[in-house]
Amino acid sequence: MNELVFEVTQEADGGFVAECLSENIFTQAHNWEELRQNVKKAVSAF
Template sequence: MNEIIFQVDEAPEGGYSARALGHAIFTEAETLEELRTMVRDAVRCHFDEGQGPKVIRLHYVRDEVLAA
């Protein structure tokens, strides 16, 4: 496996959540720096040694609402 992609969303209650696409991996954190650490840790825990991806891609999703 070369790459795993996480969708990163701002949590309604504050902080961030990240969910892997195609894998049952989910984590949350208060800051983006903490989220990066948590994602790396979650990936290491999910895959056997030597079986994990070489690259972790974070795809940030941000909604913005404008008044019409």
């Protein structure tokens, strides 16, 4: 099983950004739960 590591940062407006450190996967969201769902969707699409 491969492991993808994401760096998560909180933006000045309160939103979150997640960027994969090893692949070209990037997503953002307004809150933590939305970010988790967006990361799952982005990974499954990858």
